[in-house]
Amino acid sequence: MPVLPRRAALALSGAALFARPVFAQTTGPFSLAPLPYAADANEPHIDAQTMTIHHGRHHAAYVSNLNTALKDHGQIAAMPLQTILARLPEMPDSIRAALRNNGGGHANHAMFWQVMGGKGGEPGGDLAAAIARDLGGMEKMKADFNRAGLTQFGSGWAFVTVDRAGKLAIVNRPNQDTPMMEGGRVLFGNDVWEHAYYLKYQNRRADYLGAWWNVLNWAEIAKRYTAARDGSLAI
Numbered sequence: 001m002p003v004l005p006r007r008a009a010l011a012l013s014g015a016a017l018f019a020r021p022v023f024a025q026t027t028g029p030f031s032l033a034p035l036p037y038a039a040d041a042n043e044p045h046i047d048a049q050t051m052t053i054h055h056g057r058h059h060a061a062y063v064s065n066l067n068t069a070l071k072d073h074g075q076i077a078a079m080p081l082q083t084i085l086a087r088l089p090e091m092p093d094s095i096r097a098a099l100r101n102n103g104g105g106h107a108n109h110a111m112f113w114q115v116m117g118g119k120g121g122e123p124g125g126d127l128a129a130a131i132a133r134d135l136g137g138m139e140k141m142k143a144d145f146n147r148a149g150l151t152q153f154g155s156g157w158a159f160v161t162v163d164r165a166g167k168l169a170i171v172n173r174p175n176q177d178t179p180m181m182e183g184g185r186v187l188f189g190n191d192v193w194e195h196a197y198y199l200k201y202q203n204r205r206a207d208y209l210g211a212w213w214n215v216l217n218w219a220e221i222a223k224r225y226t227a228a229r230d231g232s233l234a235i
């Protein structure tokens with residue numbers, strides 16, 4: 001009977017713990033994972049048409065363009081996405097912008113689908129304690145996060161980051177940038193590109209930001225929190 005190397009065996013047992021993967025596939029060539037729920041799972045807050053176009057067109061394009069950029073760079077394609085993003089300054093000039101935009105886009109959206117599909121509410125346990133300790137509690141976190149999303153000029157993201165000690169912070173970034181580009185990790189984040197909300201909310205970004213909390217899946221976010229603290233949160 002073949003014996004798996006220890007690391008592979010650990011990876012398999014870790015993956016089996018979760019009903020759906022917390023960690024998207026991390027090395028190239030990259031592929032678009034299906035949504036982990038039906039396209040209408042976030043109705044009425046995020047409509048099915050927006051989900052379908054956002055995942056099947058926008059995210060798909062980031063994945064395709066990322067693979068195109070890496071086509072003649074096999075050594076980089078074999079690196080985990082989080083490593084590529086953390087080491088952008090070392091990447092070849094000819095593909096650095098493509099890696100930033102499309103690698104960031106792939107990482108951000110892979111995270112985004114995972115943290116939605118729930119019914120909102122509030123987390124418990126260690127994560128609730130960290131939100132109280134670092135972000136002033138749920139209501140203050142929501143207000144500060146929504147402000148970060150609303151004041152991000154043009155396209156971008158609002159994030160709650162998490163470090164290895166479990167400490168949380170709210171940040172925003174333009175375009176498809178991510179705190180992963182500074183070696184950080186994202187606990188959860190919201191996409192404030194117009195493509196994420198325009199069909200239902202038009203220019204009312206604040207309404208979208210407010211409604212989005214109703215679709216968060218705190219059980220998945222809690223898994224990400226645990227993974228971040230044990231160093232296994234990839235993207």
Ligand code: MN3
Pocket residue numbers: 054058109191193195196
């Ligand atoms: Mn998007």
